[in-house]
Amino acid sequence: MSREATHPSAHDVIVIGGGVTGAGIARDLALRGLSVLLLEKGDWGAGTSGGSSWMIHGGPRYLEFDWDTTRLSCRDAGHIVTIARNLVYRVAFIIPVLPHDRNNIERMETAMEVYDRFQPLKKSHPHRRLTAAEARQVEPGLTPDLVGAVTMEEWGIDPYRLVYANVEDAMANGARALNHTQVTDLVRDGGKVIGVRYRGQDGVTSESRARVVVNATGPWSGEVGAMAGVPVKLRPAKGIHIVYPHRISNFSISCESVDGRDLLMVAHAGFTLLGTTDDDFYGDLDSVDVLEDEVDYLLQGFERVFPSIRSYRPVRTTTGVRPTLFKWRKYEDELSRRYEVVDHSAEGVDGFVTIAGGKLSMYRLMAEETSDAVCRKLGHQAPCTTASRPLPGNESDLEPAEDLARRYRISALAATKLQGRHGSNAAKVLDQLDTARLLCRCEPITEAELVFAVRHEQVRNVVDAFRRVGLAGGPCAGAACVLRASAVIGRELGWSASQRFDAARDFIRGSWLGRAPVMGHAGWAQEELARGALRGLNL
Ligand SMILES: Cc1cc2nc3c(=O)[nH]c(=O)nc-3n(C[C@H](O)[C@H](O)[C@H](O)COP(=O)(O)OP(=O)(O)OC[C@H]3O[C@@H](n4cnc5c(N)ncnc54)[C@H](O)[C@@H]3O)c2cc1C
Numbered sequence: 119m120s121r122e123a124t125h126p127s128a129h130d131v132i133v134i135g136g137g138v139t140g141a142g143i144a145r146d147l148a149l150r151g152l153s154v155l156l157l158e159k160g161d162w163g164a165g166t167s168g169g170s171s172w173m174i175h176g177g178p179r180y181l182e183f184d185w186d187t188t189r190l191s192c193r194d195a196g197h198i199v200t201i202a203r204n205l206v207y208r209v210a211f212i213i214p215v216l217p218h219d220r221n222n223i224e225r226m227e228t229a230m231e232v233y234d235r236f237q238p239l240k241k242s243h244p245h246r247r248l249t250a251a252e253a254r255q256v257e258p259g260l261t262p263d264l265v266g267a268v269t270m271e272e273w274g275i276d277p278y279r280l281v282y283a284n285v286e287d288a289m290a291n292g293a294r295a296l297n298h299t300q301v302t303d304l305v306r307d308g309g310k311v312i313g314v315r316y317r318g319q320d321g322v323t324s325e326s327r328a329r330v331v332v333n334a335t336g337p338w339s340g341e342v343g344a345m346a347g348v349p350v351k352l353r354p355a356k357g358i359h360i361v362y363p364h365r366i367s368n369f370s371i372s373c374e375s376v377d378g379r380d381l382l383m384v385a386h387a388g389f390t391l392l393g394t395t396d397d398d399f400y401g402d403l404d405s406v407d408v409l410e411d412e413v414d415y416l417l418q419g420f421e422r423v424f425p426s427i428r429s430y431r432p433v434r435t436t437t438g439v440r441p442t443l444f445k446w447r448k449y450e451d452e453l454s455r456r457y458e459v460v461d462h463s464a465e466g467v468d469g470f471v472t473i474a475g476g477k478l479s480m481y482r483l484m485a486e487e488t489s490d491a492v493c494r495k496l497g498h499q500a501p502c503t504t505a506s507r508p509l510p511g512n513e514s515d516l517e518p519a520e521d522l523a524r525r526y527r528i529s530a531l532a533a534t535k536l537q538g539r540h541g542s543n544a545a546k547v548l549d550q551l552d553t554a555r556l557l558c559r560c561e562p563i564t565e566a567e568l569v570f571a572v573r574h575e576q577v578r579n580v581v582d583a584f585r586r587v588g589l590a591g592g593p594c595a596g597a598a599c600v601l602r603a604s605a606v607i608g609r610e611l612g613w614s615a616s617q618r619f620d621a622a623r624d625f626i627r628g629s630w631l632g633r634a635p636v637m638g639h640a641g642w643a644q645e646e647l648a649r650g651a652l653r654g655l656n657l
Pocket of ligand 1: 134135136137138139140157158159160161162163164165166167168169170171172173174175299300301302334335336337338342355356357358359393394437438439440441475476477478479480
């Protein structure tokens with residue numbers, strides 16, 4: 119049931135969309151001294167940003183048809199890895215070449231030689247060429263059929279933490295930022311957009327006024343554009359990943375699919391993402407399913423270069439819809455990853471700016487250009503500082519993880535992972551509780567971190583905890599930790615016993631959808647067991 123609040127609040131700028139782009143814009147504008155309201159209908163990063171391949175990369179693939187995107191992306195990646203040192207880690211790729219591949223080893227090496235020119239922009243190393251024997255020595259899982267390989271280096275990142283770090287810094291500089299808050303309409307005065315109507319988690323509808331409203335809703339930007347009566351033309355493309363709860367290779371691996379498209383198996387810190395598809399998407403953006411066919415397409419491509427892939431147990435799938443700019447005729451993966459900042463006053467709608475397209479790897483640049491456009495409209499003169507200003511937790515160097523571990527009596531692995539999420543603020547997080555208890559046996563997440571996330575990072579349910587602290591991201595997929603986590607969150611938020619059970623059950627039911635396409639025979643048996651155990655607890 120929706121209830122009305124009475125007094126509209128006023129800001130210089132309202133940003134709609136709490137993905138990496140909207141969060142980056144809110145931070146940039148707040149740092150320039152403007153008053154900002156950032157609204158996200160789900161949770162921070164829960165849209166396309168969280169469904170990405172978790173890479174700050176340059177995109178060597180785009181060199182063939184859109185090298186400027188590779189250049190801009192590499193340049194901005196260089197800034198991101200400097201301001202978010204605790205969040206990034208190097209991801210070393212091996213690109214095996216098989217006898218009938220689209221690119222033979224000479225062509226592949228030539229492409230990498232060109233990419234090497236861009237690598238210094240993002241502080242990455244140049245490629246190496248490997249013989250077949252060298253490649254199999256460093257990556258024994260590769261097929262004996264290979265003729266050679268090249269290496270390539272990119273950066274990995276946790277996009278949920280990247281988004282939240284931007285939100286946190288925006289708030290530290292005066293912005294208001296509300297998750298679980300959906301913009302339901304725009305407030306208009308003739309042709310001008312003068313504010314938004316939004317519904318919060320409590321069901322209350324409020325109104326807020328602003329001199330400029332920014333539409334940073336990624337694949338939803340057409341929907342929000344329609345509220346202002348302007349077309350935002352995208353060609354949304356769906357992508358999926360298979361998630362393994364551990365590393366299954368020494369290197370990340372790039373290979374080609376049955377139709378010649380590039381696929382990636384990305385070895386992240388403690389898990390592996392195998393993806394991704396790239397298909398025109400016409401469905402409901404709020405309900406994107408993963409199909410078993412898509413899973414088979416990925417496995418078929420990888421089996422050719424990494425024959426044992428089907429013997430590993432995936433725990434779930436992820437999916438996201440790329441907010442690609444519209445172009446007729448081209449195949450999805452040949453579409454440019456460029457972005458556009460549109461001031462809709464040219465179409466007779468003043469006070470409304472849209473940012474569409476782009477990539478996670480250049481979110482900071484996209485935010486800078488959008489903020490420049492907003493400042494021009496407001497006649498506000500303040501330079502962008504985000505290229506060099508560290509994100510929270512990066513203001514000083516990290517203490518050695520072993521020292522932190524010893525002081526708080528946690529394992530070095532738990533300390534390292536905590537620093538990966540919180541940087542130099544890790545000790546502040548552990549100070550929340552006087553216990554070093556872990557939430558789960560398979561992922562070393564402390565109870566103190568979850569308490570911190572509820573108290574200070576807007577965690578409102580168990581799925582938010584998955585995004586903020588990585589809860590249920592390990593091999594147990596939640597079976598061993600979701601009840602305990604729900605009790606910890608419930609204690610902080612004052613939930614009754616039945617609310618705690620409901621929250622755990624909602625998480626299990628929700629995550630089932632992402633697990634079903636990769637279950638396989640053993641997976642179904644395990645699921646039956648886990649569900650049986652939970653039924654015993656009335657879940
Ligand atoms: C499978 C896949 C893999 C990818 N891998 C990479 C990669 O490795 N590296 C890379 O650089 N790029 C990658 N990309 C692209 C990248 O993820 C996106 O370009 C980027 O994350 C888009 O961010 P965004 O903030 O614009 O959109 P989103 O992250 O989708 O954010 C938009 C937000 O707006 C919110 N919203 C929508 N409507 C409303 C409303 N009415 N009120 C309030 N909020 C609303 C949504 O809930 C959402 O959270 C990948 C994309 C996909 C699909």
